Amino acid sequence: MALKSTFKADLKKERQLFPLLDRMYTLHLKHYRFERISAYDQQLKGIDVVFTHKTTGEKYSIDEKAQLDYINDDLPTFAFEIEYQKKELVREGWLFDTAKKTDFYALVTAIYEDSPNTFTSCKITLVNRKKLLAFLASKGITRQSLDQVIKKHPGKSAKQTLAQLHAKKQGYLYFSNLQKAEKPINLILKLDFLTVNGIAKRLV
Template sequence: MKSNFKTDLSKEKQLTPLLDSYYQKHLKHYCFERVSHLKKQVQGIDLILKDKASGKQFFVDEKAQLDYVNESLPTFAFELVYHKNGVQKEGWLFDVSKKTHFYALVTSIYSDDEDEFTSCNITWVNREKLILRLDELGLNQDNLKKLSFQHRENHGKLILEQLDPRNQGYLFFSRQNKAEKPVNLILKLDFLERLGVAKRLV
């Protein structure tokens, strides 16, 4: 097993022009600035949006399904925990060190050839609202962490009593096929919209 970190970074750079073209077209009331500073990126800031009217700033973390190019998945994986050098670490969803206001979930990424992406979907998710709605459903950080620990030897899907696995979501343990052995909360994109925490940008 190995991490695809460097490969993902290269793909992300190739995806950037397409994303920027969508932002320019669909975020007319905002200026946007790409963040290249590693420290800010580690804090969950890939993009800074600035409201043209109020000047208010929002931090955006881009999350792209780069493992599934030329596929259209109805779900997205929100990272709860992962492992690094044998130590369990906090995933990005509940990590208090992240300054993210919004996630830009990039899905249905299509490519005509290896070096050029031609289209994708972007779903805008309000991070604070998402965490609040999950808490209302009984899926807060502590409960999900307990489940992750109780089923730490699992690999694959774990159905949650709070969610319908067919049209809402479930937990997924990637113990065998990923070096980081992440535990992800898999949520349907249209469920996020029904929850009132997400909006399809394109």
């Protein structure tokens, strides 16, 4: 049986999450103003929100990523998209996509709801994209090196360990061939691992 794409349902959930995220930004961004971006061409470049420093005027492009498959759960990891399929063609995922103009990822986890699609609380972790890519490269984890691992993947297991990462404490590759129609391949990373290494910081 063919897997059905959840893209439209996820997009609807994302929009329902906006009011909660905006409240969180208002409460916890002490030195920045924020502006939600509605222009589709900007969103395609990985810009959902822009943070502007209240004093210097410096701007940062934010790409919001939410764990919408795990409502009312608090996972210690986050999935960074390497590649996916659309119309049976392999497309570049958002992590290594050079067309993206993202400065920071706002990773939204521990999303809780009191009633269906009425979100009441969440955690937000800000990840510096440039620092993340540089850190991964320093460990020998690049788009090219991962591509070699992907090509050699036997397809027997969804989880693929990487020589450069401790699977339980740091991260691993995950193949979602059986769970999602888009068959994404993700780099799963521990949020604490990113925080300890100065790549991420909890906003709330």
